[in-house]
Amino acid sequence: MQSTIQDQHREHNASTADNVSRLSRRHELQVVNPLQKAYRPRYLSERMPLTEGFTYTRQLRDRLRNPYVTLKTTPNFQGKVRVDWLTIPNKMGQRHTIPYYLISRDIPSPHHQGAYIMYDVNADMNGIVRLYLSLYKPTLRELAHNQPIPLFQPAMDVLHRSSSAIHQQMSSKQLVREFRLNKSQLAFTLCTRANDESFVVQWDTTVFSTVMTETRGILRNAATIFTFDYILPSSTNMDDEYKEELPVNEDVMDRRKRQKLDDTRIEDPIKLQSTTTATSMVNASLLILPVELVHNILDYFDAKTVLSVRRVCKQMYGLVNTYNRFKFIFKSTSSPLAIESIFRKISPENVVSLTIVDVNNTGQPTNEEQYPFYSLFHNLHFTRLRSMTFHEVPGEEVALWAEHILNVDSLALLSIQWSELERQRTWSSVLSTFRQYHLRQLCINHVQNLTEHILWPDQWILEHLTIDECTYREYVTLLLQLPHLRTFSTRQCIVSDADISAPSAVNRNSFPAKLESLTVTHCSLSMHHLQILLSLTPSVRRLQLASHRQMLDLFFNATHWENLIPAILPQLDKFEFIFFHTYDDEDNSIDVKSLLASFRTPFWLDNKRWLVAGAYALNENEIWLYTMPLRFVCVRDVVRLETSTVSGDTFRLTKRPLHKTINSLSEQTPIILDLHANQISSLKRNYLIDALHNNVRLVELNLGGHQIGNQGVKDLVNALRNNRALKTLFLWENQIDDEGVHYLADLLRHNTELKELYLGNNSIGDQGVQHLTDALRNNGTLTTLDLHSNGIGKQGVQHLCDVLKTNQTLTTLGLAYNEIDVQASQCLTDVLASNKTLEHLYVDESSILINTSVSTRTSAQ
Numbered sequence: 050m051q052s053t054i055q056d057q058h059r060e061h062n063a064s065t066a067d068n069v070s071r072l073s074r075r076h077e078l079q080v081v082n083p084l085q086k087a088y089r090p091r092y093l094s095e096r097m098p099l100t101e102g103f104t105y106t107r108q109l110r111d112r113l114r115n116p117y118v119t120l121k122t123t124p125n126f127q128g129k130v131r132v133d134w135l136t137i138p139n140k141m142g143q144r145h146t147i148p149y150y151l152i153s154r155d156i157p158s159p160h161h162q163g164a165y166i167m168y169d170v171n172a173d174m175n176g177i178v179r180l181y182l183s184l185y186k187p188t189l190r191e192l193a194h195n196q197p198i199p200l201f202q203p204a205m206d207v208l209h210r211s212s213s214a215i216h217q218q219m220s221s222k223q224l225v226r227e228f229r230l231n232k233s234q235l236a237f238t239l240c241t242r243a244n245d246e247s248f249v250v251q252w253d254t255t256v257f258s259t260v261m262t263e264t265r266g267i268l269r270n271a272a273t274i275f276t277f278d279y280i281l282p283s284s285t286n287m288d289d290e291y292k293e294e295l296p297v298n299e300d301v302m303d304r305r306k307r308q309k310l311d312d313t314r315i316e317d318p319i320k321l322q323s324t325t326t327a328t329s330m331v332n333a334s335l336l337i338l339p340v341e342l343v344h345n346i347l348d349y350f351d352a353k354t355v356l357s358v359r360r361v362c363k364q365m366y367g368l369v370n371t372y373n374r375f376k377f378i379f380k381s382t383s384s385p386l387a388i389e390s391i392f393r394k395i396s397p398e399n400v401v402s403l404t405i406v407d408v409n410n411t412g413q414p415t416n417e418e419q420y421p422f423y424s425l426f427h428n429l430h431f432t433r434l435r436s437m438t439f440h441e442v443p444g445e446e447v448a449l450w451a452e453h454i455l456n457v458d459s460l461a462l463l464s465i466q467w468s469e470l471e472r473q474r475t476w477s478s479v480l481s482t483f484r485q486y487h488l489r490q491l492c493i494n495h496v497q498n499l500t501e502h503i504l505w506p507d508q509w510i511l512e513h514l515t516i517d518e519c520t521y522r523e524y525v526t527l528l529l530q531l532p533h534l535r536t537f538s539t540r541q542c543i544v545s546d547a548d549i550s551a552p553s554a555v556n557r558n559s560f561p562a563k564l565e566s567l568t569v570t571h572c573s574l575s576m577h578h579l580q581i582l583l584s585l586t587p588s589v590r591r592l593q594l595a596s597h598r599q600m601l602d603l604f605f606n607a608t609h610w611e612n613l614i615p616a617i618l619p620q621l622d623k624f625e626f627i628f629f630h631t632y633d634d635e636d637n638s639i640d641v642k643s644l645l646a647s648f649r650t651p652f653w654l655d656n657k658r659w660l661v662a663g664a665y666a667l668n669e670n671e672i673w674l675y676t677m678p679l680r681f682v683c684v685r686d687v688v689r690l691e692t693s694t695v696s697g698d699t700f701r702l703t704k705r706p707l708h709k710t711i712n713s714l715s716e717q718t719p720i721i722l723d724l725h726a727n728q729i730s731s732l733k734r735n736y737l738i739d740a741l742h743n744n745v746r747l748v749e750l751n752l753g754g755h756q757i758g759n760q761g762v763k764d765l766v767n768a769l770r771n772n773r774a775l776k777t778l779f780l781w782e783n784q785i786d787d788e789g790v791h792y793l794a795d796l797l798r799h800n801t802e803l804k805e806l807y808l809g810n811n812s813i814g815d816q817g818v819q820h821l822t823d824a825l826r827n828n829g830t831l832t833t834l835d836l837h838s839n840g841i842g843k844q845g846v847q848h849l850c851d852v853l854k855t856n857q858t859l860t861t862l863g864l865a866y867n868e869i870d871v872q873a874s875q876c877l878t879d880v881l882a883s884n885k886t887l888e889h890l891y892v893d894e895s896s897i898l899i900n901t902s903v904s905t906r907t908s909a910q
Contacts, residue, residue, distance in 0.1 A: 790817035
């Protein structure tokens with residue numbers, strides 16, 4: 050079989066040489082401007098007709114907001130540009146044609162999944178090509194029928210083999226997860242004209258765009274980092290019926306899982322079983338504790354668990370019956386029998402927190418019967434209720450609760466969350482029913498013209514206010530109308546020059562409110578406007594700011610803050626902030642070390658004792674500047690290169706949550722760093738290698754496609770010498786030759802934990818293979834070695850066969866697309882007869898399973 054493939058290879062090269070008119074010079078191709086990192090895909094059904102023959106489409110944009118992709122090639126080139134929409138590389142460095150629709154504005158595009166586009170290029174273009182492209186995705190049902198997904202591999206054309214990736218039939222969601230379809234790239238390749246007027250693809254000219262990430266909603270600054278959505282308190286386990294269909298993006302998936310709304314539905318008291326947690330908690334030592342202490346312990350459990358421990362013993366039955374701090378979350382799908390069963394066990398006066406969710410208005414499908422909330426609770430009186438949350442509950446129902454169910458004297462916290470802006474017209478009537486309540490804390494959202502819709506009662510002693518956003522004028526009005534206000538939190542405050550210069554602007558010293566805490570979680574203000582805003586409240590003792598900045602402005606300048614704070618916030622003793630800035634992949638001009646240098650002054654370290662850290666979020670291409678610990682916002686845990694004002698110039702590789710301090714316990718999480726889709730500059734690469742010297746938690750490192758060369762491999766091996774946790778190392782497509790492999794062989798001799806090594810698409814020859822096999826003779830841990838698409842010949846294969854005769858750990862060996870002739874193929878066939886551990890041998894794109902029988906394997910070769 051091997052000789053047949055080699056013959057086909059030679060025949061194809063000969064025919065290609067006869068067909069193609071050789072060019073006088075080598076043409077190159079490049080993408081002028083990087084594409085936007087995030088895009089929102091559309092469905093074909095969303096294409097809107099404008100006039101006859103034309104349709105409206107959303108064009109793909111670059112980072113300069115141009116609605117086209119700009120390519121540059123040599124001015125005299127004439128031919129075509131092929132455009133493919135691809136997945137990002139997998140562990141083997143392979144890309145697949147993404148099974149979506151790639152459509153062009155200028156040329157007829159095939160409306161079937163996975164098709165590529167061919168653009169004409171002529172000499173009049175002077176080497177500049179603009180492509181107007183639109184990205185559309187199929188429905189999940191259509192996606193399931195488009196299998197197998199083709200492999201984007203130029204060598205497949207040379208071998209005249211099918212380009213389909215061999216895998217089992219998958220569901221649509223499995224396809225999305227397996228091939229990571231939420232991340233993709235475009236590939237651009239020049240095609241030259243042959244003598245027979247056909248076009249030949251010149252695969253050596255292929256260039257790839259930046260990685261694009263699919264987003265489901267409107268793009269906002271730091272949308273993939275911030276999770277500031279309102280999160281309801283958790284009280285019980287989530288119903289299966291309320292689970293929504295989650296997006297593909299794993300980070301958004303994790304966030305929504307934390308935001309699931311729980312339910313306290315108990316179907317039948319006879320079926321109520323004590324949980325393992327409750328059983329292990331209740332023992333002799335617990336029962337002899339004071340009742341108050343037991344109640345404090347029960348505060349950490351959800352209501353369903355607390356009720357379940359009543360059945361453990363008589364003493365626990367009595368302890369639970371006296372517990373009076375229940376917190377419940379109910380949904381409109383909760384049955385009346387379940388609610389009646391709960392309140393037969395406990396009295397409504399023992400409930401201190403209640404959240405009700407109208408499932409019908411959350412946009413989640415449900416087949417369960419819906420019940421009006423007021424009809425479920427109208428006979429109950431929560432006389433000790435201190436916290437009440439309405440989530441998507443109609444205003445009429447909220448008003449009925451306020452008039453007939455809630456207690457005027459006890460309620461201190463009210464939260465009303467509506468997602469539809471058109472409901473703002475009911476705010477005035479709804480809140481008027483709460484005028485007689487003695488609220489101390491109020492959380493509301495989606496209210497425009499806040500001070501016009503709400504008449505704040507004079508008798509209110511409101512101390513804590515959380516709103517979605519406000520203008521400068523509204524902020525001033527709130528400070529005037531709420532004299533007891535102590536804490537104020539908002540997503541953003543909009544300040545304009547017209548508001549500041551308006552004649553009605555009040556004297557900043559006339560505010561009755563003595564605000565102590567101010568929080569802005571999506572600050573988009575300039576430093577000038579922020580300074581004006583802060584000057585209104587010199588009494589602030591705690592300031593919390595989160596902002597995504599378009600440039601490294603004064604927000605990152607420690608000296609400016611050092612001058613500003615004593616001048617306008619003289620009482621400030623706690624300053625928490627996190628500032629983000631997105632940088633270009635190859636930008637070496639931004640140095641986190643230099644940013645932090647200005648924060649190492651007595652003002653920050655001695656007077657205020659504010660610990661400041663800076664980090665490169667490598668996968669996000671962002672710089673973070675933040676105080677530690679950070680608790681006022683939820684920031685997604687990502688692997689980052691971090692240094693701080695107390696750690697000198699040393700970087701650490703960490704995934705520690707920002708709300709935790711630096712200690713040995715917070716750094717125990719295993720780290721997986723995958724940078725194959727993110728090119729990093731030499732400065733950040735050097736910082737990364739320095740950080741790896743002292744890192745013992747890195748278990749997987751992927752630097753595929755980074756072109757680090759032999760010197761980079763040498764530095765990397767020196768950094769990993771003391772690492773005893775690394776299990777997987779990806780170094781495909783890194784310009785590594787036999788010299789670089791010599792350093793990797795040294796790593797294999799000393800590292801007893803590395804199990805997988807991927808070195809495909811490099812320049813490794815027979816001498817490099819000898820270095821590896823010499824190291825494998827004394828290595829008993831490596832199970833996977835990938836060497837596809839190198840320059841390995843029969844001598845290199847002979848070295849591998851020699852070590853396979855005795856090696857008992859290697860289970861996967863990749864040798865596809867190397868210079869393997871008939872003699873080398875026969876050598877592999879012979880060694881398979883004696884080697885019993887090798888399970889997968891990749892000599893082409895098909896996996897040959899070895900663990901069947903020697904005769905079967907021999908015939909397969």
